[in-house]
Amino acid sequence: MKNLLHTALGLALLAGATACGSPQAQAQASTAKPPRSTAGFAPANLAGLSTATFAGGCFWAQEEAFEEIKGVKQVVSGYTGGTVAHPTYEQVAGQETGHTEAVAIYYDPKVISYQQLADIFFTASHDPTQLNRQGPDTGPEYRSAVFYRTPEEKKEIEATIAKVNASKEYDGKIVTQVVPLQQFWPAEDYHQGYYRLHPDNPYIAGVSAHKVEHVRKLFPNLLKPVL
Numbered sequence: 001m002k003n004l005l006h007t008a009l010g011l012a013l014l015a016g017a018t019a020c021g022s023p024q025a026q027a028q029a030s031t032a033k034p035p036r037s038t039a040g041f042a043p044a045n046l047a048g049l050s051t052a053t054f055a056g057g058c059f060w061a062q063e064e065a066f067e068e069i070k071g072v073k074q075v076v077s078g079y080t081g082g083t084v085a086h087p088t089y090e091q092v093a094g095q096e097t098g099h100t101e102a103v104a105i106y107y108d109p110k111v112i113s114y115q116q117l118a119d120i121f122f123t124a125s126h127d128p129t130q131l132n133r134q135g136p137d138t139g140p141e142y143r144s145a146v147f148y149r150t151p152e153e154k155k156e157i158e159a160t161i162a163k164v165n166a167s168k169e170y171d172g173k174i175v176t177q178v179v180p181l182q183q184f185w186p187a188e189d190y191h192q193g194y195y196r197l198h199p200d201n202p203y204i205a206g207v208s209a210h211k212v213e214h215v216r217k218l219f220p221n222l223l224k225p226v227l
Contacts, residue, residue, distance in 0.1 A: 020058030020101070020137050020203060021089050021191065041186055043074045043106050050109045052117050052153075053080060053181055055102035055145040056126030057134025061208035062103045064195035065125045065215040070224045071111025076104045077194075078186040080147055081179065089188055092141050100143050104184050114153060116222060118160045121146070122174065124218040125211055128164075129172040135207050144174075147181035154178060 043049065056062050059077035066075045079087050082099030092099045105117060122128055127135075128144045148154040161174050186192075194201075195208055216223060 020060060020142075020207075021093060041076065042104070046106070048108060048110070049073060049106050050114065051149070052105040052107065052114055053102055053147040053149075053184055054105065054117075054121045054125075055081065055100040055143060055147070056121060056128070057101070057137055057142045057144070057211075058203075058208065059101040059103050059187065059191065060194045060204065061211035062125055063193070064208070065120070065212045066103060066105045066117070068212070068216070068224055069107075069112060069117070069120065069219070069222050071108045072105055072224075073108060074106045076106075076184075076186050077191045078102055078104060078184050080181065080184045081145060081177075085183075085185070087185055089191070093139075095139055095141060098140070099185075100141050100145055101187075102145070102147065102184065104186075112222065115156050115160070118146070118157055120215055120219055120222070122160055122164050122176070123169060124215040127170070128161075128174045128176045129170045131175045136203075143177060145177035145179060147179060147184075149181055154180075 042051075054062065054066075063075045063077045066072050078101075079092050079097075079099035080102045082092070082097040084091065084097040084099070087097045087099050091097050092101065107117065126144060130144065132138065132140045132143050134142045134144070146157045148157060157178050161176065161178070164170070165173055195204055195212070198204055199209075
């Protein structure tokens with residue numbers, strides 16, 4: 001069965017949506033209001049929290065999708081999987097560092113499990129069958145990847161991939177990289193909370209919103225209460 005998110009992203013590509021992190025996005029940074037969470041770094045109190053690091057295309061949608069999940073305390077957009085310390089967006093987008101756009105998800109394992117986050121990632125927040133691209137965004141900096149911290153996380157991810165492949169949820173096989181986390185670098189401040197700050201941005205409206213809505217539709221029981 002063809003995943004509906006894949007279709008939505010294809011339509012966005014045909015519509016010519018602007019790229020994630022485009023010059024237009026940087027220009028909007030000067031008018032940004034503070035996002036819901038403290039931008040660019042982990043919560044001040046990490047006691048009792050665990051961290052998951054996923055890469056599923058543009059981090060704007062991934063950040064918002066997981067921010068809406070109960071038990072998630074904060075999501076930080078950033079870069080990982082590369083070889084250069086403190087990479088900039090321009091370096092990553094220029095494919096100079098080997099990094100991919102990713103999110104660090106700080107969550108309470110007593111409320112939401114790593115397995116549940118993995119289920120959201122593989123079945124709702126992006127299309128894991130697209131190799132080195134996601135909708136209108138192309139290149140290894142938009143690759144699908146999971147960066148695990150423990151052998152247990154690796155086993156859960158590999159089992160989830162096998163389960164989703166067997167379910168025929170997608171037409172193709174999952175191509176997500178499963179690699180150990182080395183270093184996560186927070187992205188520039190203007191990327192943090194971008195989805196909520198700029199809902200009228202063409203990319204947000206044409207691409208990111210489909211991903212976020214897909215998560216809401218498939219996992220309504222895991223969403224935080226609407227305030």
